[in-house]
Amino acid sequence: MTLPLRPGAGAVPSRAPARPPGPDPLAPLLDLPGVRDAADGARAAVDRLLGHRVLRRESAGVSTESALRGARASAALEGVDVPLADLRAGRVEEPVVQGALRVSAALGTMTGTWTRAPGQVLARLHLLAAADLAGHEVLGRPGPHAGPRLGGLLGLVTGATTAPAVLVAALVHGEVAALAPFGTADGVVARAAARLTGVTRGLDPKAVSVPEAGFAELGREAYAAALAGYAAGGPDGVAGWLVHCCRATEHGAVEGIAICESLLRG
Numbered sequence: 001m002t003l004p005l006r007p008g009a010g011a012v013p014s015r016a017p018a019r020p021p022g023p024d025p026l027a028p029l030l031d032l033p034g035v036r037d038a039a040d041g042a043r044a045a046v047d048r049l050l051g052h053r054v055l056r057r058e059s060a061g062v063s064t065e066s067a068l069r070g071a072r073a074s075a076a077l078e079g080v081d082v083p084l085a086d087l088r089a090g091r092v093e094e095p096v097v098q099g100a101l102r103v104s105a106a107l108g109t110m111t112g113t114w115t116r117a118p119g120q121v122l123a124r125l126h127l128l129a130a131a132d133l134a135g136h137e138v139l140g141r142p143g144p145h146a147g148p149r150l151g152g153l154l155g156l157v158t159g160a161t162t163a164p165a166v167l168v169a170a171l172v173h174g175e176v177a178a179l180a181p182f183g184t185a186d187g188v189v190a191r192a193a194a195r196l197t198g199v200t201r202g203l204d205p206k207a208v209s210v211p212e213a214g215f216a217e218l219g220r221e222a223y224a225a226a227l228a229g230y231a232a233g234g235p236d237g238v239a240g241w242l243v244h245c246c247r248a249t250e251h252g253a254v255e256g257i258a259i260c261e262s263l264l265r266g
Helices: 027-031 035-050 055-077 084-088 095-109 118-129 147-158 165-179 186-200 211-218 220-232 235-265
Strands: none
Touching: 027 035, 035 165, 035 235, 055 084, 055 095, 055 186, 055 211, 055 220, 055 235, 095 118, 095 186, 118 147, 118 186, 147 165, 165 186, 165 220, 165 235, 186 211, 211 220, 211 235, 220 235
């Protein structure tokens, strides 16, 4: 299956209305096996979270806890799993974890720029994620292999589509992770980019779900297999990845509800 963000794709307008001016290139994704139902399930799960009464007064606290748990889960997907209590206590110096924490802490400052200058945001995300993992000369600099496909990814972020936000976030996630434009910490960057996409496209505007925890709950092996299927580019692989991302989003919404309930109990 050829997606519009694959190599050689045309540019997408940088400022997009809700609907594209012509045929929507992402609309056929909803016809892939299982995708429409999975997207509906993800949307419903996040809506249940957004309707929680705690968010009327404690949305900032839920978002802060979501960022912490998201950082922990993102690092775990990279193979570095640490106790949440140790993160809260500041007892973890491991560089992958520290990079994930820096990224999560900074996401709130990037939402306005993400839809206008996603390349700039990706560079910043990599600088934060890989500061202790790569040399200064390569931080925030995509490798030559990124090429036209990276341009297609940036067009996807800024472009117009009627496709559900959860699917656009999944495509952004899959493209960054499969392309690995920086060579280090690409997974952390990919998950952060997906979260930004969900926030800015209205899936989770308060950033209170924890999609990273959803992926971690489904398991590293399942995550890697779904991503490999997407990278292969066939319809079944793309569908499998999209469904996997939707299921992770559902689990991430449940994690957000657990945060709300913990705050409710005090």
